[in-house]
Amino acid sequence: MQFVSAKGAQMPALGLGTWSLSGQTCYDAVRAALEIGYRHIDTARLYGNESEIGAAIRDSGIARTEIFITTKIPMGELHAPQVRRNVAQSLKRLGTDYIDLLLIHWPSRREPLAETLGAFAEAKAKGQTRFIGVSNFTVALLREAIETHRADIVCNQVEYHPYLSQRPVQAATAQYGLILTAYSPLARGRVATDRDLARIGQAYGKTPSQVALRWLLDQPNVATIPKSTTQPHLTANFAIFDFALSAADRAVIDAKRTDLRLVDPAGWAPEWDPA
Numbered sequence: 001m002q003f004v005s006a007k008g009a010q011m012p013a014l015g016l017g018t019w020s021l022s023g024q025t026c027y028d029a030v031r032a033a034l035e036i037g038y039r040h041i042d043t044a045r046l047y048g049n050e051s052e053i054g055a056a057i058r059d060s061g062i063a064r065t066e067i068f069i070t071t072k073i074p075m076g077e078l079h080a081p082q083v084r085r086n087v088a089q090s091l092k093r094l095g096t097d098y099i100d101l102l103l104i105h106w107p108s109r110r111e112p113l114a115e116t117l118g119a120f121a122e123a124k125a126k127g128q129t130r131f132i133g134v135s136n137f138t139v140a141l142l143r144e145a146i147e148t149h150r151a152d153i154v155c156n157q158v159e160y161h162p163y164l165s166q167r168p169v170q171a172a173t174a175q176y177g178l179i180l181t182a183y184s185p186l187a188r189g190r191v192a193t194d195r196d197l198a199r200i201g202q203a204y205g206k207t208p209s210q211v212a213l214r215w216l217l218d219q220p221n222v223a224t225i226p227k228s229t230t231q232p233h234l235t236a237n238f239a240i241f242d243f244a245l246s247a248a249d250r251a252v253i254d255a256k257r258t259d260l261r262l263v264d265p266a267g268w269a270p271e272w273d274p275a
């Protein structure tokens, strides 16, 4: 396993995404992933699956310290008392004494960032979470969090795949020494039928999806969290540590990067940086 690190946080570069997984499907996917060797699970209060993830981790018999758990608190729950309540509830559902990384799921226009970051810092000081971070933050929001509010964040989780350039955000995360966690790294399955990625993959004996994940993890301080519910995909997505893309192949994929944003909820998303 490859790791990424920032400000004392060490995160397995590949994790399992769990958005939309629920009940037995979620439990089975997490158990299967842990069997394969995944040691990083991404969830959120909004996904409604923290209890299943907690049960799968407990039943796996793997030591809690071996597994990196990220969860997120949603917009609308970001005032300090709500943060305190959400943290307590997530810990209970996950069946753990601590979260590894607690994220602001989406930036909020109504709840003051300083208040939320203060409550996140409090959770960290109490040992309820080892690290704190943000998700779906633009360059301006990162600047506000770090330069205005002096937040000790380690990560910005954003949509990132071969069809969405994140150059401005990537430059800002690098400038501030943060991890960029790429969500929807397979463009929700679209990369699987990409002809350029398929052609590149042939030379390495890899699928287009594996090429897309390798391309992400070849970039400095980028982690990623593909989701899968099927054993062959879970296994394939984990089999990306035995090859490296050539500079020429990386350049072909870099050149594909455009502005295909798949996660852009109206009235909710911030004003994104230009692609």
Ligand SMILES: NC(=O)c1ccc[n+]([C@@H]2O[C@H](COP(=O)([O-])OP(=O)(O)OC[C@H]3O[C@@H](n4cnc5c(N)ncnc54)[C@H](OP(=O)(O)O)[C@@H]3O)[C@@H](O)[C@H]2O)c1
Binding pocket: 016, 017, 018, 019, 020, 042, 043, 105, 135, 136, 157, 158, 182, 183, 184, 185, 186, 187, 188, 189, 190, 192, 209, 210, 225, 226, 227, 228, 229, 230, 232, 233, 234, 236, 237, 263
């Ligand atoms: N912070 C945020 O606001 C935010 C937003 C969106 C997502 N996320 C996180 O990021 C995670 C991943 O993103 P995502 O779920 O949107 O999409 P994704 O990981 O890009 O794609 C998932 C889709 O790809 C398919 N797939 C997985 N492995 C494959 C393979 N090897 N070959 C072909 N198809 C494959 C899956 O189907 P199968 O199940 O059949 O394999 C599923 O339909 C989420 O689950 C969530 O944890 C965070």
